[in-house]
Amino acid sequence: MQNFRFLNKTEIIFGKDTQKEVGAEVKKHGSKVLLHYGSGHIKKSGLYDEVIESLNESNVDFIELGGVKPNPRLALVREGIALCREHKVDFILSVGGGSVIDSAKAIAVGARYDGDVWDFFYDKAVIKQAIPNGVVLTIPAAGSESSDGSVITDLPNKNKRHIGSPLIIPTFAIMNPELTYTLPAYQTACGTSDIMAHVMERYFTNVKDVDFTDRLCESTLKTMIHNAPLALANPSDYASRSEIMWAGTLAHNNLLDTGREGDWSTHMIEHEISGINDVAHGAGLSIVFPAYLKYVYKHDIARFVQFAVRVWNVDQSFGNPEQTALEGIARLESFLKSLGLPTMLSQIDLDESSFERIATNCRKTNDDGVGYFVKLYEQDIKNILKLAL
């Protein structure tokens, strides 16, 4: 196990009707608030009205900025920053999924910085301040409600970039599983893929003696494998919706990689794909992850056997560990398919002509190779993509 520091300051407020507490929560932290949200979904569902009512009841002074799109855009972030400066905003409330929260986090750091926010995404500046932010979560997927990360897309330049800082970890996250009943099946499936990918990025590590966190990761994956099909079969099933929602947060609040080093190359490859293709992040991951695992499993067969046996209940072939390892990957792939997710690039109309660009972009900011479990170079990335054709 490696040395580590762990602290997560997000207060989780979980359960039925908790969105009604948002006004009182916001009031504790801010006097001038930016309410940030996405498209019309929260207006149709009535959540928008509930949030406004709660904010008004608590006499919260707020301004609004809606319109966040999936793969949230730099242009809107810049608009938010200008608004925050103009109105001296001291707290940002996101109502939505990972895209809205990521957008809010980027606004939060940009508004407290004299230069352009995009500097942070190219390591040209270090995050030293941020407006505090809070969340009403509607989509369990990105884990952004309690994570230190934000991913923003510069659409005109087809560029998707990431920042990370403890300063952007939300102060609170209000999570009512009932708010996820109306998610389309495809979005529930994409969220499942994203959550499982967050765990698997951490699971495939070269750090030895990580028994406890291995087991916590396996528990989180098994929870998703058990509950995602139940939620798809019965979208208003509180039990499975709540398991998924809580697992989605713990999958990405840094608890599961205490003492380990994760890989993250699948996320990096997927970011390049969805930067040029605008595919949903979870769908991009369901294509890349099985291909990635098929490409790297020989690096540590014992770990892949553990993954197969403990996570996928594969009946172990003791004399043929490779067979067991491959069966685990096959079960992951077939599970993702069963959720209605794509597992091949052809399903999102991406062919070999994009491989060079994806590989080059991935490597551009990773001089030392992409990922930590196995270092990937241009040809490796192209080989992985070929396995997903």
Add this chain to the structure above:
Amino acid sequence: MQNFRFLNKTEIIFGKDTQKEVGAEVKKHGSKVLLHYGSGHIKKSGLYDEVIESLNESNVDFIELGGVKPNPRLALVREGIALCREHKVDFILSVGGGSVIDSAKAIAVGARYDGDVWDFFYDKAVIKQAIPNGVVLTIPAAGSESSDGSVITDLPNKNKRHIGSPLIIPTFAIMNPELTYTLPAYQTACGTSDIMAHVMERYFTNVKDVDFTDRLCESTLKTMIHNAPLALANPSDYASRSEIMWAGTLAHNNLLDTGREGDWSTHMIEHEISGINDVAHGAGLSIVFPAYLKYVYKHDIARFVQFAVRVWNVDQSFGNPEQTALEGIARLESFLKSLGLPTMLSQIDLDESSFERIATNCRKTNDDGVGYFVKLYEQDIKNILKLAL
């Protein structure tokens, strides 16, 4: 799953040599510090000198109070409170195990209260303020390094009582598994029993649909079952010592009971036993827990089958769930024995003549019966104790 709030503000600083960071950490939080510790062990091991050196290097102004004993005493708490008031202490640093930390927490609340600290332990006053506290942990067991609880014993009156408040959760916990190499085998075993009990108190719940936290509990128990024998066989094994130490913290920082309701009757019964007998808490628990489980398993056989199969790898008798349930309890008991722990009251020289007193004391502050999984009344408690004879 029940609605819940979860926030744990302890920054975990984990790994080799981390005790050297204590001065810098304390300096962030306090200007006048009480250094609190136990008997001579930290002086013999050299840890005391390391801590003093680090505090001096960071120019921390501190006073000292040593002498905390297992089952920490109210008298020393009162002494600490007087010291804190006299020297206007604004931060308390504990160096030791759960007893030292619990003692520090009681001092922390008592020093910021005009009445007598014992009021809090009888719900005669509500905790509204506390001096912040930090920890250098030497014994993985009580989980006090990141918990909201403290247990203090009024020895002259043989009275052991508990308080809980988010205000006493430590600000940081420095955890170097190497510091646990010199623990006597019996103390390692007692710590294991305590950690497992913290998980099992949460595991046996009447709340339905708690799949994810069930699995996290099971992972924590399996981690202890796998690693405790390794640490006993090789006390300087960093791998197993680190798994035990990290599991011990997560077992009791409230993560594992998010959305559930724990039982805690075993802890309440054990507190009465160690209040009159001064047996180590973990040893008291290893006596009471198997007996308790044998007494209540019929209340929810399915849950006990799950415990047996998932935690103890019992080969399930599908046609005879009771047999499977009992085999799980038997394996727990035999595991505790294998660690060198007592599992019968006769081993700590306690006989039936004390049962009345234990049962009456337990019930005294629990009008509505003891525990939440199954409500226990005087006769139930006596029956459980009989099963442990």
